[in-house]
Amino acid sequence: MIGTLNALVDLVERSSGEEIDVAAFARDHATTEYHLRRMFSALAQMPLSEYVRRRRMTLAGADLATGAPDLLTIAVRYGYGSVEAFGRAFRAVHGTGPAEVRRHGGPLSTQPTLRFRLSVEGSTPMDVTIATRPEFILAGHATQVPLIHEGVNPHIQEHIASIAPEEHVRLKALSDTDPAGILAVTAEIEPDAPEGSLLTYLHGVALDANTTPPADLDVISLEAGTWAVFSSSGPFPETLQRLWAATATEWFPSNPWRLRPGPSIVRYLEFTGTHATCELWLPVERG
Known part of the structure; x- marks a missing residue:
């Protein structure tokens, strides 16, 4: 996977103004677009689309600072159909407009070319079980919250706090299949969504596919899979977030599995508010 990601970076460099067919690239490298985008985003700490935009605006800034052709020519060179669209993208990256850079040479914000390397320094020990599950249902109380990569998500905390204590008891009693107990489910988010993007968070339980969930609960149906x-x-949420990162940097690059579309599930075995023992369930398929 590390080699594939570096090949993708090379493709970005060769395609300064062309649309990149990420799905075709993924097929040519025996993986899926979903897994490729998830791994790129996790390791680069930005979505692929954002990296492409930053790199193109870095090159465009150099063109402008060195007195390159008119703005429309530069806009088209980097894949924009109008000076206005190019200007918005340019300002979003550099914080200043193309005309100002042409006159004054800057200031410019540079996005270096990425190069991925696999490092085992400070590696995170991981206990992993591969589980094949029949189809099942996730049922509970769902809401839309913004994606936050680090620290506690206050929107999720607020949602959980709004659920009455007796409802937590009812939910736990409904659970009748693995993963057992109260679950924290993250769903309906693009594989390389930037921070702040909306996702569905469901506080609920897993039910057998033949169980009819109560009508007042939100439901996510899952197909059979691995x-x-x-x-x-460890300390919450730092340990869980480090585990998330380690799956991308250490486990997936060295194992014959890749992510498939589906929600991520956290099952809390013990939770004190500052310390948590939990399981992270990720949908996978053989690579």
């Missing part, structure tokens, strides 16, 4: 189950124990 899950990688990672165990984690």
